[in-house]
Amino acid sequence: MTTALAERSRRIATRVARTTSALHDGPAPELPPHRELARRELAAYASRIHLTDLVREHGSPLFVVDVDRVTTQLLALRRELPEAQIHFATTSLPHPAVIRAVDAFGASFGVASRGEIDLLEREGVAIGRCLHANPVKSVADITGAYLRGIRTFVVDRPDEVAKFRGLASDYSVLIRLSFPNPRATADPSSSFGIAPEEAGGLVEHCLRAGLRVSGFTFHVGSQTVSAAPWVHAIRRTLALMRRLEHAHGIRFDTLDLGGGFPVEYDEPVPSLGELARGIRAALSAAPRRYRIIIEPGRFVAARAMTLVTRVVGTADRLDGRWAYLDEGVDGAYANIPAEDVHALVFAGSELDVQPPADETGERATRRLRDHRREPVTLAGPTADGVDVVARRLPLPPLAVGDLLLSPMMGACTATTAAGFNGIAPTPIVVVPS
Ligand SMILES: Cc1ncc(COP(=O)(O)O)c(C=O)c1O
Structure with missing residues (x-):
């Protein structure tokens, strides 16, 4: 491995570890209230913008950008800092x-x-x-x-x-x-x-x-x-x-x-x-x-974009359950290694956002009704050992085809994606007004 690659692996491993730090081996810990509040907000938002329909139409992975949220953030800045002229940092989105x-x-x-x-x-x-x-x-x-x-x-x-x-x-x-x-x-x-x-x-x-x-x-x-x-x-x-x-x-x-x-x-x-x-x-x-x-930059852009990914494979490994997604740290989650920020990840079934195929959706709903959560390591789609989004996240049991969502994915995500392994950039669709 070249020095640059070794350094990149070290950086990613350290940064993903922060996601893991609150999670220990053994039973999944109680979920923090911040996550539950964010889950409720995202579930209501997903329903309001008919996110399931967008996924049905455009597939996954998918970025969903909402310009109304851009305006809301700008309004908040204008209200709190009325004297300031706003120059949006274009780089962020x-x-x-x-x-x-x-x-x-x-x-x-x-x-x-x-x-x-x-x-x-x-x-x-x-x-x-x-x-x-x-x-x-x-x-x-x-x-x-x-x-x-x-x-x-x-x-x-x-x-x-x-x-x-x-x-x-x-x-x-x-x-x-x-x-x-x-x-x-x-x-x-x-x-x-x-x-x-x-x-x-x-x-x-x-x-x-x-x-x-x-x-x-x-x-x-x-x-x-x-x-x-x-x-x-x-x-x-x-x-x-x-x-x-x-x-x-x-x-x-x-x-x-x-x-x-x-x-x-x-x-x-x-x-x-x-x-x-x-x-x-x-x-x-x-x-x-x-x-x-x-x-x-981030304050205006982050809330404006939501990421939808899908489980493409699962495995039981020595350290527990793994789910492989169609997006990872070389793509939409590039903000993890680049910036050490960690968007929350929710199973679609926690939000009532189901995969288009009814049968898969029903399976996911049944699993959620169990109220079971199991620690799962979320890996990206590349053949890169450091392509890990989060380790041992307590999520409802996941199966191939299940959807996952991350809010706050507008800032330095799509722009920093590297296209490693020839994986195409995730499309961005605009929420219809
Ligand atoms: C010069 C400059 N201004 C503004 C920003 C935006 O910063 P933030 O996203 O932290 O608001 C950046 C970061 O990309 C920057 O380099």
């Missing part, structure tokens, strides 16, 4: 229907690549309002993005500044700051951003190169479950902005708080309202003229 919903809501976009600008252009989005949030780009990327209308870029190091040479002067840059957050599931500050104490030097470098610095941006880390990292980052950034405005006689106009707003996977998270209270209090010290930006 670059689906045309989602882009149209975000655009129709009146929010804008953060982009990270040429491909994302292509998509937004195709959907008729005003590119001039979008923000290029990737701090490291090629000269061709910068020139291309500029020619297509982007007027706000992000930089985090002097080398990047030189790449803007030759562009007209009708654009500005935000300086990306680093605020490490080891508790976040994915901490972008480990790859991007300049330490606040070094940022003054970078601002001077930009000014000498003729770039207009409109302000600062940071990302406190994905799935951040307390307001404290934002509060700390906002306070430090505002102090830095005050000091630099005074020192250089300049006026900034933008403070971008990034993404990181969390959603409930296998554990409850604090409400947006609770986080926003802390954020709003910290922002009250910002000058009124500052434009506040947020770049939510």
Whole structure:
């Protein structure tokens, strides 16, 4: 095995293990209330959107995307952070229907690549309002993005500044700051951003190169479950902005708080309202003229997509029962190794979502009526030993043909799927309105 493959296996094994940690050998433990609440919500939702009909029509595996949920999440952000301009992080779910919903809501976009600008252009989005949030780009990327209308870029190091040479002067840059957050599931500050104490030097470098610095941006880390990292980052950034405005006689106009707003996977998270209270209090010290930006990805996208998979095989192995699904960590569940997030998995029979073949559905219903649960390891469809979605999950007994559902599957799932073993990407259907 190459070092890269060995590292990938280790990473996946560690991350799947978290799903397992609450489950021990022996009888299946009592299910947590969070799971039961999520089950009830998903069962009601599946019935409302006629999920069984969608599976009958489109088969499985299947992603079901619901743009109404995109709008609901955007409304929640607008209610809790009314001063903030929303730039949806396109990367998290670059689906045309989602882009149209975000655009129709009146929010804008953060982009990270040429491909994302292509998509937004195709959907008729005003590119001039979008923000290029990737701090490291090629000269061709910068020139291309500029020619297509982007007027706000992000930089985090002097080398990047030189790449803007030759562009007209009708654009500005935000300086990306680093605020490490080891508790976040994915901490972008480990790859991007300049330490606040070094940022003054970078601002001077930009000014000498003729770039207009409109302000600062940071990302406190994905799935951040307390307001404290934002509060700390906002306070430090505002102090830095005050000091630099005074020192250089300049006026900034933008403070971008990034993404990181969390959603409930296998554990409850604090409400947006609770986080926003802390954020709003910290922002009250910002000058009124500052434009506040947020770049939510997961918070907008995750709830919008539900995954349906099917059992394609079962086995009794030394460590117990296994069920093999038509989706795994190289596909739709790529968020497990990539981000260490663990969507809940429900048997269709727990939700009254049955496979189309009546007979199989009846069998599944009978098994559920037993109220029995047995620990089962869920594996993906590849011939890859680390393609394990969850170990020893207490589920109703599963048989070939049974359906499984995972909610909260919109963020960094379809986009990060690798197509390993030549397995085709899972189709995405839009819930009819
Ligand atoms: C620059 C930037 N902004 C926003 C986001 C969205 O972050 P989250 O999904 O945690 O809201 C990301 C992550 O992809 C990012 O890299």
